[in-house]
Amino acid sequence: MSIRKFLACFPDEQTCRNYLFSIRWPRGFICTKCGEMRYSVIKTRNVYECINCKTQTSLTSNTLMHRTKLPLRYWMVALYWVASGRRCSARRLGNTLKLQYRTARRLLNKIRYAMYNIESGPLFDFWDRQKRSAQQPIVRRAMLLMFRRARTFVRKHYGRVPKWRRPYYYCEYRFRSNNVHNPSQALMKLIINTCTTIYTLNEYGGFREPRRKPLSPEPLSA
Numbered sequence: 584m585s586i587r588k589f590l591a592c593f594p595d596e597q598t599c600r601n602y603l604f605s606i607r608w609p610r611g612f613i614c615t616k617c618g619e620m621r622y623s624v625i626k627t628r629n630v631y632e633c634i635n636c637k638t639q640t641s642l643t644s645n646t647l648m649h650r651t652k653l654p655l656r657y658w659m660v661a662l663y664w665v666a667s668g669r670r671c672s673a674r675r676l677g678n679t680l681k682l683q684y685r686t687a688r689r690l691l692n693k694i695r696y697a698m699y700n701i702e703s704g705p706l707f708d709f710w711d712r713q714k715r716s717a718q719q720p721i722v723r724r725a726m727l728l729m730f731r732r733a734r735t736f737v738r739k740h741y742g743r744v745p746k747w748r749r750p751y752y753y754c755e756y757r758f759r760s761n762n763v764h765n766p767s768q769a770l771m772k773l774i775i776n777t778c779t780t781i782y783t784l785n786e787y788g789g790f791r792e793p794r795r796k797p798l799s800p801e802p803l804s805a
């Protein structure tokens with residue numbers, strides 16, 4: 584599918600919204616807080632209000648697009664671009680959509696996070712040296728090979744990447760190489776993953792901090 588045809592399917596925000604609604608809630612709206620399925624729509628703000636607990640949910644809240652201010656069509660363009668298999672740098676995406684570099688970079692990092700969700704698994708966390716060496720030799724060899732390829736890919740296209748972010752970039756390599764022959768399937772995977780409800784998000788779109796250990800009285804050492 585060409586980008587023209589793709590965008591013709593989404594001429595305005597409302598079609599985008601309807602489509603993503605059917606992906607996020609295929610059996611009808613479900614309240615993220617209490618699981619109630621009856622809701623009312625607040626049309627002026629495009630928000631759904633749960634009848635039971637009065638929580639207001641927008642289409643993008645509690646998903647990877649949490650608190651996004653971008654039009655949904657921008658997201659669709661970015662998803663399409665990444666899924667098409669072409670290189671997509673934040674600078675080029677920013678220039679195309681007339682976004683600031685940092686906004687475009689954040690957008691791409693969110694999409695990269697979706698790719699990480701899709702591709703990461705215990706068999707493939709090959710960036711972790713300890714986990715790698717715990718594998719069977721044949722698996723380890725395959726993982727090492729893939730790791731080297733992924734590293735070359737990241738160095739070539741992105742240069743230096745902060746260490747904590749590297750797994751996401753490696754997963755991007757894996758996602759791209761797995762879906763190189765099937766861009767439409769890749770697009771579907773990405774769309775589904777970006778608008779799935781994540782129940783562990785805090786109100787700022789980060790993940791909730793893991794529960795701290797209960798404070799135990801510190802033994803006074805002399």
Ligand SMILES: [Zn+2]
Pocket residue numbers: 614615616617618619633634635636637638
């Ligand atoms: Zn509710």
